[in-house]
Amino acid sequence: MKITVLGGGxxxxxxxxxVARAGHPVTLWVRRADQRDEINQARTNQRYLPxxxxxxxxxxxxxxxxxxxxxxxxxxxxxxxxxxxxxQALGAHLSPEQLIIHGxxxxxxxxxLRMSQILEEETCARQLGVLSGxxxxxxxxxxLPAGATVASRFPEVIRRARAALEHDQLQIYGNRDVVxxxxxxxxxxxxxxxxxxxxxxxxxxxxxxxxxxxxxAEITRLGVxxxxxxxxxxxxxxxxxxxxTCASSRSRNFRVGDGLAKGEGLDEITARLGQTxxxxxxxxxxxxLLRERQIRAPLLRTIxxxxxxxxxxxxxxxxxxSLEGSEDVEFVGGDF
Numbered sequence: 001m002k003i004t005v006l007g008g009g010x011x012x013x014x015x016x017x018x019v020a021r022a023g024h025p026v027t028l029w030v031r032r033a034d035q036r037d038e039i040n041q042a043r044t045n046q047r048y049l050p051x052x053x054x055x056x057x058x059x060x061x062x063x064x065x066x067x068x069x070x071x072x073x074x075x076x077x078x079x080x081x082x083x084x085x086x087x088q089a090l091g092a093h094l095s096p097e098q099l100i101i102h103g104x105x106x107x108x109x110x111x112x113l114r115m116s117q118i119l120e121e122e123t124c125a126r127q128l129g130v131l132s133g134x135x136x137x138x139x140x141x142x143x144l145p146a147g148a149t150v151a152s153r154f155p156e157v158i159r160r161a162r163a164a165l166e167h168d169q170l171q172i173y174g175n176r177d178v179v180x181x182x183x184x185x186x187x188x189x190x191x192x193x194x195x196x197x198x199x200x201x202x203x204x205x206x207x208x209x210x211x212x213x214x215x216x217a218e219i220t221r222l223g224v225x226x227x228x229x230x231x232x233x234x235x236x237x238x239x240x241x242x243x244x245t246c247a248s249s250r251s252r253n254f255r256v257g258d259g260l261a262k263g264e265g266l267d268e269i270t271a272r273l274g275q276t277x278x279x280x281x282x283x284x285x286x287x288x289l290l291r292e293r294q295i296r297a298p299l300l301r302t303i304x305x306x307x308x309x310x311x312x313x314x315x316x317x318x319x320x321x322s323l324e325g326s327e328d329v330e331f332v333g334g335d336f
Contacts (some may be wrong), residue, residue: 001072002027003164006086008035008060009275010048012077014137015103015165017049019075020057022167028060029067036060047274052141065093073099073160075131076119079276080106083115087122094123099157101129101150105185106278107285114182129157130178131165132185132237134244136251140170147171149237151181173236180232183223187300188242189253189279190286191215194303195246196257197313211299212246218297221330222286225293230330253279260306261313283307298323 001024005016008030019026030036039045039060043053061067068074068090078086083104100123104115113121116128129152140146150161150172158174166172175181191212198208219242220233232238245251249258256277259269270277287304290297302316311319 001160001164002070003073003075004029004067004071005075005077006064006067006090007077007079008032008039008045008048009077009079010045010137010141011103011135012075013039013045013049013054014135014141015075015077015131016058017052017054017141018165018167018170020055021169022163022165024164025057025059027067027071028058029064030060030062033062036062049138049141052138064089068093068098071098073101073164074125075164076100076102076104076115078102078104080104080108080115080278080281081276084108084118084122087118091123094125096124096126098125099127099129099154099160100125101131101152101157101161103131104278105132105182105189106282107186109281109285112285112289114179114186116178116182127154127157128152128178129154129161130181130185131161132181132241133173134236134240136244136248138250143169145169147173147236147240149173149175149181149235151175151178151237153178175232175235175237177229177232179226180223180228181237183226183228184219184233184238185241186278186282187219187222187286188215188238188245189277190283190300190303191219191242192245192251192253193257193260193279193283193307194299196251196254196259197261197306197316198257199249199254200258200261201313201317203317208246212242214299215246216242217328217330218300222289222293222295222297222300225295226289252277256280266307280307 004027006029016028102115133148162172283304305311306316
């Protein structure tokens, strides 16, 4: 089986590296010829994975058609802002029997579509899946143990994902709830921004634990309203991803929150990151979804207001702490 990864950022390169470590040759499609040459000749991708040596089984190309021709599995790892553009270009080269798994944790800004919905619109592929979970790219690229979830309605997609990705330092779990896994991966980035703020504000571990658990409650509430199964948010792609993104200073979204709490502007923060922090766009989409569906989610709303400059982080915290407590655990019955 020919395996192709689309996207040469830190996560795309890490996914390709995982395929190579599982013992398979892998083609990595990148946009720029200089990045292609660096990977193929120096065996590095210094901008995105500094000091990581890439194995000989990983070959880069900037030819999209050649990269996907004959590929039995395509791993689509493109930031949300460029997702549709690349999907449109990909559509001209695909045949219906090819399998696609995307690994993008976000929404399309204007349409609010999930990434699998864009692939359905722009390509002939129908056997689709999503890769998600607690996956800090640098840790995985460095060879530290990790796990991930692949969700699909098609068992063959999960089977091929396991065959392509699983090795002695990476476990792959299966899930049929594509909607829930996509939403969990996108929505946790908003809470991670709040976690970065909390760390910079030194509010203490009790407050951070409260933030993470109430964040998960709101993520689940919105997720179920959008068609997800509530149990998905208790799994690897749900609470697992939320924990690592809210705890790791390597998380881009955590670093956005840290910068905001220190008085930096979004332009300054994103320029320093040099990579996409999906939580910024996701916070805006979430605010619109909450308004459209009249869903109560004070934490998610407040994070968006801080990002937009309507509240300072300190004002946001004071507002949240002024609210009355509500039901602790939903979807288990009872009237509180």
